[in-house]
Amino acid sequence: MRVVFTKGPGTSYDIAVHRETGPELAPRNGPGGHRYLPHDLVHFLVETEAGIGLGVYGRLAAGDNGMFWPADPAERAKAARRRKSNPVKPSPRAQADMARSEQLAAIALPVWEVRQGHARELPAYVPAGEVPAEVERIVSRFDEYADRWHALPVGGSLILTW
Secondary structure, three states, X not given: OEXXXXXXXXXXXXXXXXXXXXXXXXOEEOOOOOOOOOHHHHHHHHHHHHOOOOOHHHHHHOOOOOOOOEXXXXXXXXXXXXXXXXXXXXXXXXXXXXHHXXXXXXXXXXXXXXXXXXXXXXXXXXXXXXXXXXXXXXXXXXXXXXXXXXXXXXXXXXXXXX
């Protein structure tokens, strides 16, 4: 699966997913909010580095539409009917993977921001003391992508493979 992050003005961005399983998905806007590491890019890096198989991107690769909608209007209508008549509850593993993705993102991003001088101190919810090796690896991945993202012009893209 290919995931394309396209920079918009300010901290906005678009995200497109090109996958082999499931209907073609329409691109969508990301939540924005960060000049160096867009929210959805943070989750992509967290999930790949931590080996989270059923987080946002693993579920998309497996055919789930997640926070996207099918590009084809007929497929979109079918998906809406399915969701309405038979809401799918994520499996316990998928729920745990999503929670782990959120937890690691919530820790790793502030650690990276403090180390890069974008924040003065860690939020109170981030455990004090030595940073776990898994978070260190994620922060290193952030280092690889943050400057690349920041340097992109509006309309420029990063393409990552899941």
